[in-house]
Amino acid sequence: MEARQQGLLETQPLQEVDEDVVAALSNSVSDEEREEMQVELDKLEEEISTLRQVLTAKEKHHAELKQKLGVNPLSEFRHNFNKSWHEMQTSTAYKKTQETFSTAGQKASAAFSNVGTAIGRKFGDMRNSSSFKSFEEKVESTVSTLKSKVGVPSNSGGSFEEVLSSAAHASAQDTPAAATRLTESSEQQC
Secondary structure: OOOOOEEEEEOOOOHHHHHHHHHHHHHOOOHHHHHHHHHHHHHHHHHHHHHHHHHHHHHHHHHHHHHHOOOOHHHHHHHHHHHHHHHHOOOOHHHHHHHHHHHHHHHHHHHHHHHHHHHHHHHHHHHOOOOHHHHHHHHHHHHHHHHHHHHHHHOOOOHHHHHHHHHHHHHHHHHHHHHHHHHHHHHOOO
């Protein structure tokens, strides 16, 4: 190899290991043994051919039976998928993972419940605080002011949304009159 090698490539073609064995055997095997081996080789090739024919016939019979039973590639796929899914669900790893997720879900649910309770408590505390009561009073006084400007009696009740709606309705009725006055004043200037 040392002298015959150029770079990484050999100048001599590679020989298969079997060729080397055959070459060694051919020198040490007599003609009689060679004929016996050839007969045995022929028998093996014939058996292989027969087995291939039998396998082909069995595969054909297999396909016919599946067709008669109505088994098609999709149903086979579905069956294999269901079988694999069942095997996965019964595996130890899946069960441990499921238990872990279940525990994590329970803990998360408890945490969210605690957060919700805490937020509700804080809103209750905030509503009872003096600053919120002051804000609430300012909103009520603004609503009363809006009611008086719109012409709704202050004892009529009504929600904040009703007051806003009536205020919007009143201002919409004032808009055409204001537009008419604008038009008259611009005509007088001309």
